[in-house]
Every structure is written in C-alpha cells, then in structure tokens.
Amino acid sequence: MSALPRPASLRLRLLAFLLTAIALTAAVQGVLAYRSALVEADTLFDYQMQQTAYALRAGLPPDAQASGGGKGLPEYQNDELIVQVWTNEGLRIFESAVGAALPQKAVLGFTEVQARGISYRVFSLQTRSQVIQVAQDMAVRSAMARALAWRSLLPLAVMAPLLALAVWWAVGRLLAPVERVRGQLAQRRPDDLLPVSDAGLPSELQPLVHEFNALLARVQLAFEAQQHFVADAAHELRSPLAALKLQVQGLQRAPDAAARKLAVERLASGIDRATRLVEQLLALARQEAQIASGAPPEPVPLANLARQAVLDAAPAAQQRGIDLGLAPLGAEVQGASVPGHAQALAILLRNLLDNAIKYTPQGGRVDVALLATPGYLTLQVDDSGPGIAPEERERVLQRFHRGPQPQAEGAPVAGSGLGLAIADSIARMHGSRLELGSAPELGGLRVCLRLVCTKAVG
Secondary structure (H helix, E strand, O other), X not given: OOOOOXXXXXXXXXXXXXXXXXXXXXXXHHHXXXXXXXHHHHHHHHHHXXXXXXXXXXXXXXXXXXXXXXXXXXXXXXXXXXXXXXXXXXXXXXXXXXXXXXXXOXXXXXXXXXXXXXXXXXXXXXXXXXXXXXXXXXXXXXXXXXXXXXXXXXXXXXXXXXXXXXXXXHHHHHOHHHHHHHHHHHOOOOOXXXXXXXXXXXXXXXXXXXXXXXXXXHHHHHHHHHHHHHHHHHHHHHHHHHHHHHHHHHHHOOOOHHHHHHHHHHHHHHHHHHHHHHHHHHHHHHHHHHHHHOOOOXXXXXXXXXXXXXXXXXXXXXXXXXXXXXXXXXHHHHOOEEEEOHHHHHHHHHHHHHHHHHHOOOOOEEEEEEEEEOOXXXXXXXXXXXXXXXXXXXXXXXXXXXXXXXXXXXXXXXXXXOHHHHHHHHHHHOOOOOEEEEOOOOOOEXXXXXXXXXOOOO
16 A cells, blocks of 8 residues: 655745746746837837937038048947938948948838848938938847846846745744644643644634634543543442342352342342443433534424423333323424434433432322423423422532432332433533422422524424
8 A cells, every 4th residue: 555645845835836936927027028128129229220310411521521431420420330321313422331231222211121141220311412321230239139138137137036035034934833833732742632822823724723722622521521431430330230249149149949039139120220320321421422522403393302201201100100291282382493412302301200200109290391481492390209408409410419318118219310410411511401499289309401492393
C-alpha cells in the first residue's frame, strides 16, 4: 500500500502563489512597459525628424550651401539623422551624409524606403523652393528604442525582488499565531483538554479554534462520563455480586429441598436486582454519552411516548393492583411535539412510572397527565405512595442516593438509587429539570417535567 502524499505547507503554498503572481504580474508589466517604451521612442524620433525639417524651411545658411557636405550646419547636424535638400527642379543642394543616396522622388510625410539594402524612416517636407528630406536608419532607430525600453524596465526589475522579500516577511509574520497554536498543541499532554487560546489569530482561523475547543469540551464530557460510569459500576456492583456469591453458597449448603427452594428464589431475586442495576448503569452511561456527543434534537410527539409508556408499565401495575391511567389529552397536546431525543425521553417516562409503581402500595393509584401551556408541554406523574420529604427531594436526584425506605408488604423497596438520577440527567439534556413535589389529590409524590414545545406534529 503506497503512503499517502504529505500535505503541502500552507506557508509554502501561500508563498508560491504570491511569488508566482508577482512574477507573472512583473512579466506582463514588463512586456507592456517595453512595448509602450518602443512606441514612445518611435513617437519621439518622429517628432525629432519633423522639427529638424521644419527648422530648414526658411532655407539653408550660406556656409552650408558652400560646403555642400553639411559641415557648416552644426545646429542641424545629427549623427543619427540624414538630411537632404532638393530644389523643386530635382537638384540636390545639401546632404548631411555622403553616400546615403536617398530616392529623389519624395513622398510627403512619413514613409519607409530601401536604399542600398538599408531601411530608412523618411520624413519629407516641401516648401515653395525646395524639398527637405530627413531620414533615419531603422536599425539604429530600433537599437536606440530598445535601449530606452530596457532602461524603463530597470525600476521594475529592482522592485519585483524587493516585493517578493516583503511578501515572504509578511507571510511569516501573519502565520506566526498559527505556529504558536501548533507549538502549544504539540507540547500538550494527552489528558490536557483545556481550551486553546485564540488570542492574535486572524478572524478566518478563530471559528476553527472555537470549533476545536467545542470538540475538546465534548471529549472532556465523554471522559468524565466514562470515569463516572467505571467508578459507579465498580462501587455498585460490588455489593450485588457479593450477595449473589453468598446466595450460591447458601444454595450449596441447603440441607433439604425446602431450603434449596428458598435459596433458589433468593438467588433468582438477586440476579434480577443485579440485572436491573446493570441495565440502569448502561442507560445512565448512554445518556451521558449522548449529552457529550451533542447530537442534534428532533421533533418528538410526547403524547405518543406517554401512551406507549403507560401501556408498557400496565402489566407491572396490574400485578400489584395499582390503578395506572393517562388523563385525557387535549387537541393542543395531541398536535404538539418537543425538540429532543425520542429514545431518551422514553427511558425518562419509563423510569418515572417504574419509580411511582414501585413506591405505591398495593391497591394504590398512579396518574399520568400531559398539559399544554403557552410554549410548553408539562408532564406530571402523581402517585398515592408515601412521597418524599422536602429536604430529601434534591438529594434523591443524585446517583445512588435513596431516602428513608418505606415498608411495602413487609419488605423494603428494592432499588439502586438510579431511576430518578437517570430521568433528571435526560431532563437536563433537554434543557429542563425534574421538579418534585406533593400530589394534591393522591397525597404522594408529584414529578413534573416542563419542556419547550413546537407545533411540528399533528
């Protein structure tokens, strides 16, 4: 299996992009400047030829005519320009360069002509008595134009490397906070989940750091939930397992069938209690993991969950002769839903009903009601049991805490102290809390849960 390619450095990619952009921009500017300089040089040379011709319209000085070679014409002599003057009858009366042999037939204005294998740029001007021709060798003209153009590129050639160095320095300075954060993370211990500082980071990178810190917070919650679960499981399973071991030993030492039957019943009851404890521990661990994961809520029809929870708890209530019922649901309740997690809310309802049935005496009553108030749905579970003293109500929502145990049918109520703690954990996951009070009609415990509702269902 081939190794995955190493990701390219952001610094190198940014520098490569910027330096390439600078190089391309400099090249384009250089080409445009070079062509512009050539055009300007041509315009300048044409203007020089025109001015030379115009200066001769008044006629040649006497010494220039006498010399015939142009040596007496210092103010018009130019090694780059060739000047010839013809009379209107075709007689050449002056030339600044012997042997140039420009055509006698002149085309007024600018034109390009060939003479003895050389290309000339020629400007011709006719006056009343003469024709003036000013010419320039195209090779010389092009060489001079290129020299001027190259000189115009010199500032750009100097500035482009300086700009590249400035970009290199600026990129290094701008990415320094990113390097600082990288260094902080590289030096962290595996159990260090403190938030990463976003001080000095660019605004484009701050959302990334914020999301990373949110992830660290969720991981911290997951670690804490795992540690709590391991500690709680180790603490709470010690006693049931020890009890099971003693019950097995009692079964082994049973002297007769009657004692053996009693020991088997006790062992089965102990296994049931241990199974229930494990189920509740796992449910608590799932809910804490779901809180830590930050799973998005979905619309949940609470009325349907309440009906199903009452149906599921009905056999246990009938076995103890308890009257379990759901109050009639109004139309506003039927068509409302709450944002949340259906499975978690089903566990909450089941735990509340199990707790109410467990602590209600035989022949008692448990009422479930779902009430609609502006913007909220309120779940109420009332029972006719002994209730919970006001000073104990906050403590029973903690894990493994059980208040003073009432006697039911001559035996203490079995439990692990996790039912209400799990229900309250789910309520907090939905932005609420369990409220414990007294049931005004039945005289026992009233548990209320108030949830924000929507009209997405119905």
